[in-house]
Amino acid sequence: MNRSRPTDSEPAIPAIDPTGRAPLDAGLYSDAASDGDLLRDPSLYFNRELSQLDFNFRVLAQAVDAQVPLLERLRYLCISCTNLDEFFEIRAGTLRHAQDLGLVAGPDGLAPSAVLARIHDRAAELVEAQYACWNDMLRPQLNEAGVRVLGPDSWNQAQTRWLRDYFRDEVMPVLSPLGLDPAHPFPKILNKSLNIVVVLSGRDAFGRDGNLAIVRAPRSLPRIIHIPEEVSGGPTDFVFLSALLSAFVDELFPGMKVEGAYQFRVTRNSELLVDEEEVDNIALALRDELVGRGYLRAVRLEIAEKCPAPIVRTLLDNFDLQENAVYRINGPVNLNRVIQVYDLVSRGDLKFPPFQPRVLPGSDSIFDTVARGDVLLHHPFDAFTPVLELLRQAVDDPNVLAIKQTLYRSGKDSQIVDALVQAARKGKDVTVVVELRARFDEEANLGFADRLQEAGVQVVYGVVGYKTHAKMLLIVRREGRVLRRYVHLGTGNYHAGTARQYTDLGLITAHPDIGNDIHLIFQQLSGLAPQLELKRMLQSPFTLHAGVLQRIQREAAFALAGKPARIVAKMNALNEPRVISALYGASQAGVRIDLIVRGACTLRPGVPGISDNIRVRSIVGRFLEHSRIYWFGNDGAPELFCASADWLERNLLRRVETCFPILDPQLADRTHEEALANYLADNLNAWELQPDGSYVHLTPQDDAEPHSAQACLLAKLCG
The missing domain is CATH 3.30.870.10 (Endonuclease Chain A)
Incomplete structure (x- = not known):
């Protein structure tokens, strides 16, 4: 974290002449x-979509690399699975929408229909590689290391008894199996939820013939179940909920015979489409959209590998999908859920060694430190604490008059939000530009926007038609007879958690030109300012x-x-x-x-x-x-x-x-x-x-x- 005194003598950024350095129109x-x-x-x-999809093969390569600690390899596998989920929710969903609208091809010349066809083939290769990694490498190697994810074929009598009791006591009471007949049409299936389609024979108490039933796993149920050590004999034995449901599903249909039970999962388009020009209040419009997000158009069906073709056809018809949307799975359809094992197992020998980020050299006042020279932070190798400390000191400093900040993603229980609330309650002028449309964080952002407003913070929702993705914090402080601006700018979000997981750069500066530029940008975001003439910033x-x-x-x-x-x-x-x-x-x-x-x-x-x-x-x-x-x-x-x-x-x-x-x-x-x-x-x-x-x-x-x-x-x- 080198520091040097900023100077006021550097010239403003001119237009650049491609033949030299003279200013140009x-x-x-x-x-x-x-x-x-x-x-x-x-x-x-x-093609962008295919290139983005291929990134997950590079992530998966980390999962098969024997030089990487075993539980970290599991984490990489889960990341590739989660990334693929999001790819279908956003990129594939958007492509299907573009196909419906008849939009033209991009610079690569591929029409949406052609891209979707290639996505299916490439995604199928990725899925096959993911499950080969799990079935043939990670699961056996974890088992050898004493971290066992057990299937029904390997449960001993004690484990089976405990799991059956667990199913009866903890799972059955919250399940609502639905037999399909004219009075019970196919139910709505939530995006990425775990479900079992059950094939039944025989007659129930009302004399109805068995056919198909759907068992939906509520969100309240844990997807990974930890078997107690006194039952299993080992401290780290686990079972997928999907395995538990499949093993004991017959108990949900007494008097009938279960001919087959097949897990499935549907992925839906999750891109919220809010016409900002047509709504009076984007926050209210987003709240309405979020209610139905989990039931938007289906884009992918994952189904157990051995599920009979007629049942697959039934599911496709109900989700309005074609054959090229089906992915047959050799294992749990929600494989990414095994990431919980990483968090539940305390085995330092199977994880990356911990590290201690470098901290800013001691100083009573970060304002004094920054006044002497700019501070550069390279996360996660440099701690995020100087950013938090800058805001905390601003909250407590009576000379600080105003704080302005953008928030795109800040995480749950954000210390940043806590500090902004405290600043407002202490009478400082606080303005926060909250981007409500940060994908998959919309609900969280709506929540802390409400909290900030209740504390007296002026909350701005950015500019219609343009997501506010900038990362900037401005603090206005009285120093003698002048007002001085302190600024933090970053390449990443104001999120303490990701600051330990992502590489990002941050700059804390009191440079007058940058401070004035950021002041003008905040004015533009909160008001109706014209295009700006900035001295340093682009x-x-x-x-x-x-x-x-x-x-x-x-x-x-x-x-x-x-x-x-x-x-x-x-x-x-x-x-x-x-x-x-x-x-x-x-x-x-x-x-x-x-x-x-x-x-x-x-x-x-x-x-x-x-x-x-x-x-x-x-x-x-x-x-x-x-x-x-x-x-x-x-x-x-x-x-x-x-x-x-x-x-x-x-x-x-x-x-x-x-x-x-x-x-x-x-x-x-x-x-x-x-x-x-x-x-x-x-x-x-x-x-x-x-x-x-x-x-x-x-x-x-x-x-x-x-x-x-x-x-x-x-x-x-x-x-």
Whole structure:
């Protein structure tokens, strides 16, 4: 956490002349540039959805890596399963909607129907690999390590007795099995809920012939059941609820014969569609939408592998799905639920060793520390506590007059929200921009927005039509006769939990220009301000896209002039066509370009004459790579920015995002070394994107030393 005194002498960011450094009319490279400038050949673009889906194969590779601790491998397996769920809920759901509307193909030339067909084939490969990992590797190896997830075929008499009693006492009382007949139509099935379809024969007490019945597992039931040690003989024996239901389902239908019981799960589109132009109150509209979210259109059916075809057909008809939406499962349909075992088992030998994040050197006042120089935080290697402490001290400091903050995801029981509530109750002016449309956090955000308002906080719901994804905190403090602004800007959310799991960068600064820029952005979000003239910051949807294009084209001009030209950027995803076109142009001009893109990347590297100067790598390791960093060589005077935005269409053109420069040279050098050069040297956790769209896992070549970027930072910063 290097610090240096900020200066007021650096010039404001000018428009960039691609032939040099003289100011230029910013409109030349604005978003109004002709579409004819794009390299439109579909073969130059990968499909975003398929690229995003393939990321999960890289996650799954961690689950089969014998060098990774066993319970961590289980965690990676579950992450790949959860990611696949979300992929179907959002990406596949959106594609089906696009197909219904007859929307045209994207830059890759694939129509939605063609993409959906390829998704089915690729997802089927992933599902097969996930269950092979579980059945053939992790479950047997966990069993050898004393962590047993037991199926009915391996229960002994004591376990069977205890589980039957558990079923009768804890499970049966909350079940409501439904026999299907004209008086009992097929029930509504909640998104991703566990269900059993039961085939029955015989007659019930009313003389009705058995046919099919549906048993729905209520949310209140635990999906993983821990068998007591005194019963099982081992401290870490577990059973899936699905196995319990299948084993004892006959007790729900006395007098009838169970011919078969097959678990299934349906995944539904979870993208909320609220026409913000047509509603008076977005909060009320979202509350209404959330009520029905779990019952939106079905997009996927997971069914037990041995389920007879006629029953599968019945389920497909009821969910209005085609055969290409079916995934036959060799194991529990909700495999991701086994993540509970990770939390229930205290086995340090089977997990990554704990680490202690580096903390800010002692100081009574963080304001004094920041006044002496900017503070750079590299999470999770640097603790998140300085951000919390900055807010806590602001709450207690009588000289602090106002606090303004954006909140996108903050987690349950957020210390950030607690502090903002306390600040308002102490009479400070507190404004919070809450993004209600943060996917899957809408309900939580509505809840803490209500809590903030009840405490007297001015809550703003952002801008109609644009998600507020920026991560910024502004504190206004009286110091003598002047007001000074203290700012925190980050690449990640104000979420203490993810700050220990995700790599992100944060800057705490009192630089006057940045403070004024953030002040203007908050004014714009809470009022009806015009487009801003910012001195230091780049902002979506106004200047960030154009600013990135300008800097890419500037590097191209340097290369054409025979000067050194270099671009290194790190992000979560890349698909914006104009940015990709500009990168292709820069590559053709001779610019050497390295992109560290964790997930989806639609740029095709290594195409002769087009992108042969572009390398793309993905890092998958202990922590989720989440930081966004853009570095431009600028003919020996490099510029380095951190941002909340990926180079995606939505982030650059349809969201409110912030991109901030690291002005202190030492901090810029540190950021480049730790978060860029370090990752380009990784030969253990890196995957390189090939021209055909596949990824190759890199390994140390020749006499090269093995290097893991994340392990290096743990040793260097947390050692």
